[in-house]
Amino acid sequence: MDQKREQVVPYKVVNYAGAFIALLIGSGFATGQELLQYFASWGYWGIAGIAAVFILMAYVGVSFVSAGYHNRFENPNDIYKYYCGNIVGSFYDYFSVFFLFLSYTVMVAGAGATFEQHYGLSSNVGSVILMICAMATVVFGLNRIVDVIGNIGPVIVVMAILVGAISIGINYKYADTAIEAMKGYVASGEVKVASTSWWLAAGSYVGFCMLWLAAFLAQVGAGANSDKEGKLGAFFGSFGFSLACLIMSLAILFGITKLGGSQIPSLILAGEIHPVLATIYSVIIFLGIYTTAVPLLWSVIARFAKEGTNRFRILTLALGVIGGFIGVVLRFDTLVNYVYVINGYVGMVLLAIMIFRSIQWKRI
Numbered sequence: 001m002d003q004k005r006e007q008v009v010p011y012k013v014v015n016y017a018g019a020f021i022a023l024l025i026g027s028g029f030a031t032g033q034e035l036l037q038y039f040a041s042w043g044y045w046g047i048a049g050i051a052a053v054f055i056l057m058a059y060v061g062v063s064f065v066s067a068g069y070h071n072r073f074e075n076p077n078d079i080y081k082y083y084c085g086n087i088v089g090s091f092y093d094y095f096s097v098f099f100l101f102l103s104y105t106v107m108v109a110g111a112g113a114t115f116e117q118h119y120g121l122s123s124n125v126g127s128v129i130l131m132i133c134a135m136a137t138v139v140f141g142l143n144r145i146v147d148v149i150g151n152i153g154p155v156i157v158v159m160a161i162l163v164g165a166i167s168i169g170i171n172y173k174y175a176d177t178a179i180e181a182m183k184g185y186v187a188s189g190e191v192k193v194a195s196t197s198w199w200l201a202a203g204s205y206v207g208f209c210m211l212w213l214a215a216f217l218a219q220v221g222a223g224a225n226s227d228k229e230g231k232l233g234a235f236f237g238s239f240g241f242s243l244a245c246l247i248m249s250l251a252i253l254f255g256i257t258k259l260g261g262s263q264i265p266s267l268i269l270a271g272e273i274h275p276v277l278a279t280i281y282s283v284i285i286f287l288g289i290y291t292t293a294v295p296l297l298w299s300v301i302a303r304f305a306k307e308g309t310n311r312f313r314i315l316t317l318a319l320g321v322i323g324g325f326i327g328v329v330l331r332f333d334t335l336v337n338y339v340y341v342i343n344g345y346v347g348m349v350l351l352a353i354m355i356f357r358s359i360q361w362k363r364i
Contacts, residue, residue: 016233207347
């Protein structure tokens with residue numbers, strides 16, 4: 001048996017899972033806005049959506065990591081050509097770069113909204129702090145990024161699950177009326193909905209996450225000790241993230257009458273438990289946004305410049321500032337609703353192509 005192929009270092013599995021989670025747990029998840037639009041807004045059907053997300057996300061994550069391990073792509077975005085061929089792959093290559101850049105602007109807007117809601121400061125303060133932290137970290141390179149966010153990711157998930165579980169306990173008595181209340185908020189437009197059905201919302205959610213994960217996980221796979229080690233990291237990352245989605249979505253659903261059209265619903269849930277916890281959770285939200293903004297910005301810069309070069313550093317500064325400006329100008333919940341949903345549908349096409357390729361390759 002190939003020992004290299006089977007080598008698994010437990011710490012690395014946890015680190016990869018943490019990096020997987022940290023990448024996905026940005027401003028949309030950490031603030032609760034993403035979970036509200038994609039899952040909680042659909043009531044109990046949102047649970048079915050999260051189950052679908054777990055299955056598909058595990059498949060996608062394992063596939064991307066394995067492809068990166070076996071192919072060692074010179075350009076991380078070549079993973080799109082691996083699945084889709086040169087023409088369609090080139091489209092996804094450039095489209096994903098544009099989408100990742102827009103997603104970075106969502107992170108900036110989310111940081112601003114968090115500072116404004118909890119601290120009563122101008123949203124520009126949080127946005128600028130996030131922008132500076134993200135640019136400074138990207139300059140250190142991918143290996144350092146994985147180490148940093150891989151350690152932060154599990155902490156964020158544990159805190160999210162803790163806040164969500166306690167909030168469910170507090171607001172479970174409203175479960176019977178939550179569905180009708182949610183319908184009312186959706187009908188009035190106070191709560192935005194990600195799609196026209198729960199299953200399309202789930203598909204769109206996986207779709208936009210795929211465009212975040214592809215190049216990043218391909219590079220993670222290339223650095224893994226073995227194929228199995230990388231796959232285990234992706235699987236457990238998907239499981240931990242989906243569990244956090246489930247608990248926080250139920251907490252938001254049960255507490256919807258107290259949340260209304262809030263930009264940062266998870267912060268209100270934390271404050272209901274204890275004011276001090278709200279302050280702690282505001283820091284957790286910022287860390288969650290940070291751990292997503294960094295690999296998003298890195299993925300964009302790495303497409304056009306080699307790490308460690310002056311070109312890489314200049315692009316980091318230029319695109320970091322431009323994306324930060326966009327995030328300051330546009331409203332957070334609007335960015336989530338348009339940027340994520342529209343690009344999610346494009347990602348769903350990529351998912352269909354991946355599944356087709358997997359079936360095709362197994363027959364060869």
